[in-house]
Amino acid sequence: MFIFKKVGDLDEYLQKRRADGDKIGFVPTMGALHEGHISLVARCKADGVLSVCSIFVNPTQFNDKNDLARYPVSTEADMELLLRAGCDVLFLPDVSEIYPGGEDKAPVYDFGYLDTILEGAQRPGHFKGVGQVVARLLQIVRPQKLYMGQKDYQQCMVVRRLLQIMGTDTELEICPIIREADGLAMSSRNRRLTEPQRTLAGIIYQCLVSIQAKQGTDNFALVRKECEELLRAKGLTPEYVSLADARDLRLLDNYEHNTLMVALIAARMGDIRLIDNILL
Template sequence: MRTLSDIAELRQALGQARRQGQRIGLVPTMGNLHPGHIALVEAARARTDVVVASIFVNPLQFGAGEDLDAYPRTLADDQAKLAAAGCDLLFTPTSTTLYPQGLEAQTRVHVPVVSEGLCGASRPGHFDGVATVVAMLFNLFQPDLACFGEKDRQQLAVIRKLTADLHFPIDIVGVPIVRADDGLALSSRNGYLDARQRAQAPALYRNLCQARDALQAGEPHDTVLRDTLARLSAGGLAPDYLELRRADDLSPVTDATRDAVLLAAVHLGPARLIDNLTVSLPR
């Protein structure tokens, strides 16, 4: 696996692959990789000829008081994991490389509607930062396909809309959530949890499963959401939000909605945990 940090070298390497008629699959990450990231690489590997990844802790998507400085940076370990998973090329730019005029002068991409509410309400400007760097990476790599995890369901919806609205000729592949044996969705931020908090964390998934089953059994939405919020709080998980949205575009559910998604974010110690489950609503 080659590791590059220079844009000109990246374009040269990918140009050679394109001239050979090879399909390119992209996996953008912020590093500190876990099996959920490796599942993205494996999904790209199964669908393309050349798998490329990026590691960049993007300052544009961190708000005031968030964990930009504390976010774990584990490049050597990440390189070993990517190489073992079959990644062909890794791009590791600096902030100066991608934002040479500084963050304040940087052109930004805003994806309306789908960026609003949920994590967008709790983290103002976050999805503008995500959309900006993803659009930039799409331009730099010009992949045929890009893989993103379904754990970040709103982010995936933002990227799908960005890709459609800006006419990027890229297939966006959503890869299912990878979970620990106790159900906790894998996340780099799980490393912030101490042993006691780590033991509490799977209650998020258990409560979402209980809520999903109740919704699919026809129980009223408002009642299910209210009861689930109460159980989360009682279990030491401070809810940020718990919402039921349409699965296709994350718009509010209606009486006609059948395919839905239950989305939640909670605070536990220093970590903010997110998760989601698809729900088949009865007629």
């Protein structure tokens, strides 16, 4: 695995690989890697493209600076995971490489209503930062394929819109959620859960399965109320339990037959924020 910290060095290497006819697959991460991230690298390998992974904790997407300070960093362990996964290239930039003119000079992209609902409403400014860092990384790596996980479903929709705004031909591949045995979606934040909290956190997935199972029998408002009560009973504070059109994230008041839908949940366990979703 080749490791680069400077944009110029990475660009020189990737230009040589392009000249050799290689296509590039890109997996952007903020580190604290788990099997969900590794599944994205595996998808690169399966697609026969050069696997480029980045680790960069982007300061502009944290609306809560305390959350940034608490974000887990485990670079050495991350590198070991990527080596075992057969990752071809790791990009480890610092802030000055990503934002050479300063964070306040990065362009701002308009994502419309996607920036005002669900995660956008709960984390003001978050998607502004996501757009800035993903756009910059795409300009650096110039991949044919971009691999992201379904767990951050709204982020995937934002990035899809970003690709349209940028006019790039990069293809977004949204890959399935990788789950623990009890259904909890793998997340870097899970490692901050205490053992008792971790035992209870699987209730989020149980709620999603319930939403999925009751789509032909119950009104969604009733199902949402049941889920919110169940989450609270297990010590979580729900921020939203929502249903949306999976194609454009248009929020739905009730189940719509013959529509591909997505159920989304965000809840806090103490000061740890967890999100998950399931396609219906």
